[in-house]
Amino acid sequence: MRSGSRPIAAAEVTLFQAGDRLGARARPLARTHTDTDGRFRLSYRAPTDPDAVLYLAAETGPAGPGHPRTVHRVRPVRLVAMLGTGRRTGEVVLNERTTVAAGFAMAQFTRQGEVAGRSPGLQNAAAVSHNLADITSGRAARTLGTAPNGNQTSTLRAFNTLADILSGCTAGQTCRSLFDLAGHPGAPAPRETFQAVADIARLPGNHVTELFALADGRSTYRPRLTTAPDAWTLAxxxxxxxxxxxxxxxxxxxxxxxxxxxxxxxxxxxxxxxxxxxxxxxxxxxxxxxxxxxxxxxxxxxxxxxxxxxxxxxxxxxxxxxxxxxxxxxxxxxxxxxxxxxxxxxxxxxxxxxxxxxxxxxxxxxxxxxxxxxxxxxxxxxxxxxxxxxxxxxxxxxxxxxxxxxxxxxxxxxxxxxxxxxxxxxxxxxxxxxxxxxxxxxxxxxxxxxxxxxxxxxxxxxxxxxxxxxxxxxxxxxxxxxxxxxxxxxxxxxxxxxxxxxxxxxxxxxxxxxxxxxxxxxxxxxxxxxxxxxxxxxxxxxxxxxxxxxxxxxxxxxxxxxxxxxxxxxxxxxxxxxxxxxxxxxxxxxxxxxxxxxxxxxxxxxxxxxxxxxxxxxxxxxxxxxxx
The missing domain is CATH 2.120.10.30 (TolB, C-terminal domain)
Known part of the structure; x- marks a missing residue:
C-alpha cells in the first residue's frame, strides 16, 4: 500500500466479498496490517460462487465515529483495489489511482463505503475498473494510457488529477475539505476517500473548481490537468x-x-x-x-x-x-x-x-x-x-x-x-x-x-x-x-x-x-x-x-x-x-x-x-x- 512511491505502514487491510444485491453487506474474508514498507500478505478461502466479486480495502488515519452499519470506527484514508471475480494470487498495489478506478467503476454500487450489486452489472463494473488502473503496479491501465486514449484525450490527465486530489487526504492535510466538497446536496458527506470518489463520480459537476484546487502544489501523479474541467467525468x-x-x-x-x-x-x-x-x-x-x-x-x-x-x-x-x-x-x-x-x-x-x-x-x-x-x-x-x-x-x-x-x-x-x-x-x-x-x-x-x-x-x-x-x-x-x-x-x-x-x-x-x-x-x-x-x-x-x-x-x-x-x-x-x-x-x-x-x-x-x-x-x- 502506498501513496505515489511513499509506503503506508500500519494500515488495516481487509479482503471483502461484495454483496450480491444493492443494500447487502460486503463480507470480510481476511484481514491483516501493512508493515513498515507498506507490504502485506493475505490468505483466504475462495468463495464457492464463481461470480463473487472481491476487493481489497486498506484504512489508515485517526479513527472517527463509525457509520451506523459498520462495527469499526471510520478512518478517513481508505484506499481500494477491485480484484474482480475468480481467485487471485500475486502482488496487488493499493494507491490513489486504484481507488479512483474503483470509485468510478463501482460508483453505482457503492454506499457507505461498501460495494454490492446485482449480476452482471457488478461483475462488469469490476472488470471495467481494470481499464483505468493496473492493480498489479498501481499505474494507469494500458487501456487508459494508450491510444485511442492516452495522450489523445484528456481522460488520463483527469484521472491522475483526481488521484492527486486524494493524495492530499492521504497525507493527512485535506480530508475535511475533500469530504465536504464531494458530498451531494441534501445528503451526508462521505467520511472516507473511497466513498468520496464514488460520490464525485455520480455527480461530477458538483464543486468542480474547488476540488481541482485541492490538487494545487501536488505532483504525485503525472500527466495531470492544468485547468479545472467542466466536470469530473472519465470517458x-x-x-x-x-x-x-x-x-x-x-x-x-x-x-x-x-x-x-x-x-x-x-x-x-x-x-x-x-x-x-x-x-x-x-x-x-x-x-x-x-x-x-x-x-x-x-x-x-x-x-x-x-x-x-x-x-x-x-x-x-x-x-x-x-x-x-x-x-x-x-x-x-x-x-x-x-x-x-x-x-x-x-x-x-x-x-x-x-x-x-x-x-x-x-x-x-x-x-x-x-x-x-x-x-x-x-x-x-x-x-x-x-x-x-x-x-x-x-x-x-x-x-x-x-x-x-x-x-x-x-x-x-x-x-x-x-x-x-x-x-x-x-x-x-x-x-x-x-x-x-x-x-x-x-x-x-x-x-x-x-x-x-x-x-x-x-x-x-x-x-x-x-x-x-x-x-x-x-x-x-x-x-x-x-x-x-x-x-x-x-x-x-x-x-x-x-x-x-x-x-x-x-x-x-x-x-x-x-x-x-x-x-x-x-x-x-x-x-x-x-x-x-x-x-x-x-x-x-x-x-x-x-x-x-x-x-x-x-x-x-x-x-x-x-x-x-x-x-x-x-x-x-x-x-x-x-x-x-x-x-x-x-x-x-x-x-x-x-x-x-x-x-x-x-x-x-x-x-x-x-x-x-x-x-x-x-x-x-x-x-x-x-x-x-
Whole structure:
C-alpha cells in the first residue's frame, strides 16, 4: 500500500466479498496490517460462487465515529483495489489511482463505503475498473494510457488529477475539505476517500473548481490537468479490434451486458478513400474488446444506421439503412430494404438478402417490446413495419394517412406496449397501439426535427429535437445533412428535448440548455433521468426526469443535471448519434461521424464510454428501463 512511491505502514487491510444485491453487506474474508514498507500478505478461502466479486480495502488515519452499519470506527484514508471475480494470487498495489478506478467503476454500487450489486452489472463494473488502473503496479491501465486514449484525450490527465486530489487526504492535510466538497446536496458527506470518489463520480459537476484546487502544489501523479474541467467525468474510447468500427450508429446490450453495434461503413482509416456500406455486426465486451468470434457477418447486413436491438430471446436485429460513402459503385436502393437477424452467439438467421417482408424502406430505428414484437421505423417509406413475435413472415406495414409521419426515425415502446415513432420530416411523434393501429399524431411542445425517442418507467416518452438535423432519407443525402450543419457552431435555437405524457400532451415549452447541441440520441436510466447524445458540440447532456426525487435537490423535470452551459464534454467525442446505458451504469455513445466529415468516408471509429455516470439498467432494453 502506498501513496505515489511513499509506503503506508500500519494500515488495516481487509479482503471483502461484495454483496450480491444493492443494500447487502460486503463480507470480510481476511484481514491483516501493512508493515513498515507498506507490504502485506493475505490468505483466504475462495468463495464457492464463481461470480463473487472481491476487493481489497486498506484504512489508515485517526479513527472517527463509525457509520451506523459498520462495527469499526471510520478512518478517513481508505484506499481500494477491485480484484474482480475468480481467485487471485500475486502482488496487488493499493494507491490513489486504484481507488479512483474503483470509485468510478463501482460508483453505482457503492454506499457507505461498501460495494454490492446485482449480476452482471457488478461483475462488469469490476472488470471495467481494470481499464483505468493496473492493480498489479498501481499505474494507469494500458487501456487508459494508450491510444485511442492516452495522450489523445484528456481522460488520463483527469484521472491522475483526481488521484492527486486524494493524495492530499492521504497525507493527512485535506480530508475535511475533500469530504465536504464531494458530498451531494441534501445528503451526508462521505467520511472516507473511497466513498468520496464514488460520490464525485455520480455527480461530477458538483464543486468542480474547488476540488481541482485541492490538487494545487501536488505532483504525485503525472500527466495531470492544468485547468479545472467542466466536470469530473472519465470517458474511455473503445475500438474493438481497431479495424471494424466505421460510423457506428447505435448500441444494444444483451443480458450479459455485451454491446452489439451496427456500422454505417466498411472500415477504412482514410476519410479520403471511398467506402461502401458495412457488412459486419460488432460485439464488444463490457471492457471494450471483441467478444471471441466477432464481428459477425452475413444475414443481409449493409450500411446499418440507427437501428440495432436485442429481443427477449437474445436475438439481435439490425436495420439495413444502406449507408455508403460517395463514390461507392453499389446501388444502395437494392440493399436498403431489409433487416437482419442473428442468434445470441452471432449466427445469422436472416437470409443473404435479409428479411424483406413488410415493405421495409431505408429503415432506421428498430426496437423489440417485451413480447418479442419487432418495430421498424421506415425512414424512406413514411411507415412502420411490425414483425409479430419476431416472425418476419407475419410482418406487416403500417402507413398512417396523410402527411402525419414523414421520415420516421426513432422508435420506443412505453409501459403499456404502445409504440411511439418520431417523424423527423413532419415535426411529430406518432402513437401506435400495441397491435400497430395508429392512434394519434403529437405535435407542438417544441417538437422540431425529432430524432431519437425513449420511454421512462412512468409512461412518459422523451424526444430529442434535432432542430436543424434533417434525416438522411427520402431524397435527403448524408451530404445534404453535412451541408446543413457545417456552419452551426453554437447551440441551434430549436435544439431541445420534449416530454410527451402518456395521454399525448406535452408541456407548453420544450426543455432547453446549452448541453443540447444538435440532439440526436436519447436514453433513460434506471432512475428515470434523461441522457442526450449530440451530433455537435462534443457533449453529453443529462436532464432531470419525471421523478424529481431521483435528481439533486431543487431540480425540476427537464432541468439539467449536467452543467447547464456545457453538458458533460469530452475531447474523446466527435459527432454522436446514439446514447445507451449499460447494466453497470456506464453511458455509451457512438462517434458516428468525424467532426469534419468527408463524405467519401465520414465515419468515426470509436464508441465513448463515460464510466459509472448513470443508474444501471437491466438489459436487454425492452421498452421502459428497469433498474438493475
Amino acid at each position: 474511455l474510447r473503445y475500438v474493438g479490434n481497431g479495424r471494424e468500427l466505421d460510423g457506428p450508429g447505435n448500441v444494444a446490450f444483451d443480458a450479459q451486458g455485451t454491446a452489439w453495434i451496427g456500422n454505417n461503413y466498411v472500415f477504412n482509416p482514410d476519410p479520403r478513400q471511398s467506402v461502401c456500406g458495412s457488412r459486419i455486426l460488432s460485439r464488444l465486451t463490457p471492457t471494450g474488446h471483441d467478444v471471441p468470434g466477432s464481428p459477425y457477418r452475413g444475414g443481409g447486413l449493409y450500411g446499418v444506421g440507427f437501428g440495432t436491438a436485442v429481443d427477449p430471446k437474445g436475438h439481435v436485429w439490425a436495420a439495413n439503412f444502406g449507408f455508403q460513402g460517395t463514390g461507392c459503385p453499389l446501388d444502395a436502393s437494392r440493399l436498403y430494404r431489409s433487416v437482419s437477424q442473428f442468434t445470441a452467439d452471432g449466427r445469422p438467421l436472416s437470409p443473404p438478402q435479409g428479411w424483406r417482408q413488410g415493405d421495409i424502406v431505408q429503415p432506421q430505428g428498430i426496437v423489440s417490446d417485451r413480447q418479442g414484437n419487432i418495430w421498424v421505423a421506415n425512414c424512406g417509406g413514411r411507415s412502420v413495419t411490425r414483425i409479430p413475435d419476431g416472425n418476419p413472415r407475419r410482418a406487416r406495414n403500417i402507413a398512417p394517412r396523410g402527411d402525419s409521419l414523414i421520415k420516421p426515425f426513432g422508435i420506443t415502446v412505453d409501459t403499456r406496449g404502445r409504440a411511439w415513432v418520431t417523424g423527423n420530416g413532419s415535426d411529430s411523434v406518432m402513437l401506435l397501439s400495441p397491435q400497430g393501429t395508429p392512434l394519434r399524431s403529437i405535435t407542438g411542445g417544441g417538437i422540431k426535427r425529432p430524432m431519437g425517442v425513449a420511454s421512462d418507467s412512468l409512461g412518459n416518452v422523451w424526444v430529442a429535437n434535432g432542430g436543424a438535423v434533417v434525416a438522411p432519407c427520402e431524397g435527403t443525402t448524408p451530404a445534404m445533412v453535412a451541408e446543413a450543419i457545417e456552419d452551426i457552431v453554437t447551440r441551434h435555437v430549436d435544439a431541445s428535448v420534449t416530454m410527451v405524457r402518456p395521454d399525448g400532451t406535452t408541456p407548453a415549452k420544450p426543455f432547453v440548455n446549452d448541453g443540447l447541441f444538435l440532439p440526436w440520441g436519447i436514453a433513460v436510466d434506471g432512475n428515470d433521468t434523461v441522457w442526450v447524445a449530440n451530433f455537435g458540440g462534443h457533449r453529453l447532456a443529462n436532464l432531470c426526469g419525471a421523478r424529481p426525487t431521483a435528481c439533486p435537490p431543487g431540480l425540476h423535470t427537464g432541468e439539467p443535471i449536467s452543467p447547464a452551459g456545457t453538458g458533460y464534454t469530452s475531447d474523446g467525442l466527435e459527432r454522436n448519434t446514439a446514447v445507451q446505458i449499460d447494466p453497470s451504469g456506464n453511458v455509451w455513445l457512438v462517434n458516428n461521424w468525424r467532426t469534419v466529415p468527408l463524405q467519401t468516408n465520414p465515419g468515426g471509429h470509436e464508441v465513448v464510454v463515460f464510466i459509472g455516470l448513470a443508474a444501471p439498467v437491466r438489459t436487454p432494453l425492452l421498452g421502459p428501463p428497469q433498474h438493475l
